[in-house]
Amino acid sequence: MIGWSRFQDYSLSSLRKDLVSGMIVGVIAIPLGMAFAIASGVKPEYGIYTTIVAGILISLLGGSRFQIGGPTGAFIPILFAIGAKYGYENLLIAGMMAGIILVLMGTLRLGVLIKFIPKPVTIGFTAGIAVIIFTGQIASFLGLKGIERHERFVDNMHEIGLHLSTMNPYSLLTAAICLAVILLTARFAPRVPGSLIGLIAASVMAALLFSGKVATIGSAYGDIPNTLPSFRFPEITWERIGSLLRPAFLIAMLGAIESLLSAVVADGMSGTRHDSNRELIGQGIANIAAPLFGGIPATGAIARTATNIKSGAASPVSGVIHGAVVFLILLLFAPYASSIPLAAMSPILMVVAWNMSERKAFLRLLKTKTGDSLVLLITFLLTVFADLTAAVEVGLVLAVILFVKRMGEVHLVSKVLPDPESVKVGPHMVSEEHDCPQIGIYTVEGPLFFGAAYRFEHTMPGGGPDQPRVVLLRMSKVPLMDTTGESNLAGLVRHLESSGGKLLISCIQPQPLELLRKTGLYERIGVSRFYEHTGEAINEALRTVSREQCIGCRHAAFRECAALSGYEEAQNRLGFKARSKAEAVR
Known part of the structure; x- marks a missing residue:
């Protein structure tokens, strides 16, 4: 030793x-x-x-x-x-x-x-x-x-x-x-x-x-x-x-x-x-x-x-x-x-x-007037007026609550669509006039854990006829997932299955992927529905949309929409030529 x-x-x-x-x-x-x-x-x-x-x-x-x-x-x-x-x-x-x-x-x-x-x-x-x-x-x-x-x-x-x-x-x-x-x-x-x-x-x-x-x-x-x-x-x-x-x-x-x-x-x-x-x-x-x-x-x-x-x-x-x-x-x-x-x-x-x-550190932290200042002050007061055991226990609990709250605030879910100008996807492309009724693409950012579950659940579409048939989650910025996050994801899968839809996932990181394998959700979603690149997932989503529902749609969320909705054919009759191939978007 x-x-x-x-x-x-x-x-x-x-x-x-x-x-x-x-x-x-x-x-x-x-x-x-x-x-x-x-x-x-x-x-x-x-x-x-x-x-x-x-x-x-x-x-x-x-x-x-x-x-x-x-x-x-x-x-x-x-x-x-x-x-x-x-x-x-x-x-x-x-x-x-x-x-x-x-x-x-x-x-x-x-x-x-x-x-x-x-x-x-x-x-x-x-x-x-x-x-x-x-x-x-x-x-x-x-x-x-x-x-x-x-x-x-x-x-x-x-x-x-x-x-x-x-x-x-x-x-x-x-x-x-x-x-x-x-x-x-x-x-x-x-x-x-x-x-x-x-x-x-x-x-x-x-x-x-x-x-x-x-x-x-x-x-x-x-x-x-x-x-x-x-x-x-x-x-x-x-x-x-x-x-x-x-x-x-x-x-x-x-x-x-x-x-x-x-x-x-x-x-x-x-x-x-x-x-x-x-x-x-x-x-x-x-x-x-x-x-x-x-x-x-x-x-x-x-x-x-x-x-x-x-x-x-x-x-x-x-x-x-x-x-x-x-x-x-x-x-x-x-x-x-x-x-x-x-x-x-x-x-x-x-x-x-x-x-x-540590008076200098104490005053400096107190002056920040943040959640840390509150933890500091409560721990200090409990140490002096109660006892050190209670002070440490309460201080740690408050610090954990504060951490969970901050991590929950970091978690963001935004609906996105391809931007033809930048060959990327972004939330700025989504509006009431420019959206796809059949495909919902969402960028998920931050850890998907119990502290952020409410944000994910409230942002994701539920089941029903008015919801997208296909939901694509871009998860390249999700470094961590716990079992609560996995449960929310499983709930989304159930909603989609009940309405005949499906879930696609792109760019998933190792830890969330490993958790999905352990719980069996990976197999339930389907191995073929996990993609390394978002562009491949979008191409797959476009191949599975209902052509009948596309006819007459004027949202034009994707470049392929002109051909799918019949708008391109009408334009061709007028002598116009439109591009209709899915390019590397994404």
Whole structure:
């Protein structure tokens, strides 16, 4: 499973590059791992455990050369909601189940399907998650006391409003110091890990100037142990599996989207190509393993992956080193991490939320004022005010409905006749005075599927004596047909047969033809009634018209009409000569 080809030509120089990049990313990952865990409602050390176990496995087993895995901000609202509703033990089981789903998706080669999730849906729920993360840190930023966290955004905002009077100025100052350092380093020293420097600066200032006046990780969650937890398999029952299936599927889908999006970003930065199915399998194995050590769900982290590439990573070894660095720091400096103020963690997550919000793409899509804007807005609002599961489900359903509507509008059926000037057929030649009562030629454009069936059905002639005896469908511009479209076509055949008419088809494409063969409609219509060229089909149609009905007709829809109606013979008596041969029309 491990892609050993990624380690070909690996050298001492490559190892040096991986050591440097792995150490840099490892240092960056520590404050992020703790912050994401706290925001997800679990102890900070669980974020570190996830960074170590999942980070190493994702780099070793995944399909991206430079992917860095671990806990991410996108998971925060989901994990907090699952933990609050089902408990920490069930959160671990849901993570393992999500890992199994990811492995199955990769094994079944479904990685490419993730790319078909519409952009308005991904931007909408990403922006919604950013809002939840950002607002979720307000209480810690201000040092509010007695805050109870809720699943719903409105409840949390109400809670903050009720406790604004408990604001701690020391917490506010601590958070402001950290935020200022992060913003300044991003502006003047972008290669420096601003989150770590800000965290250290704020912690030192708080310890020196107002020790004991701000809440710390140790006072809120207890001391962080400097060892990995012992291996423990959670108690799994069928009842738990049934209740956690929906949350696990949501974790898997979001993890797949986030990891493959990160892999695509890595490809663009490094000029490599990832294997999406192997990436899903690697992510799945990592998410199965991490909960066995107390870790929360993990996925590819875009910011850390980008930092890995910018730092000169040469192979997946950098990701393994990043996990090892986090483990060493845990062993050596865990007691010091317990003294970190919670207020110093909040600006880190606020900046993460701001960077992941995709605000520019959100506003640009919103300004288009199209159906996509509606999908975007509804997905965003549901993410913030309802939950991510409902947001994604409704967003996808709306996107599918919008797609079907658009594809239905693309489908066109127009009645056409030959144009002697251009030797082609066109709808401009059809009028009340210029039409053929016996032959109806129709150009069908666009996919003939359930979303366009109503247009096709309403445009086609029905049965009865006043309808054409022969209907010719030009289907060169029908790339796709589903069984609903086939059913409509079968209905047209029945109408024609009931009135003694027949259907001719020209220029049909491979997929519709194959479907007609599978359903038996191809044989029912008749193999001889399918033509490669429209001109051949028109010649056949003219050979089968009723000569008696043509006599006296003045529509002159075809060049042959003069001879068929007797008009040419009358003209010949007057000394005129008319051309009456069917030429290459068509």
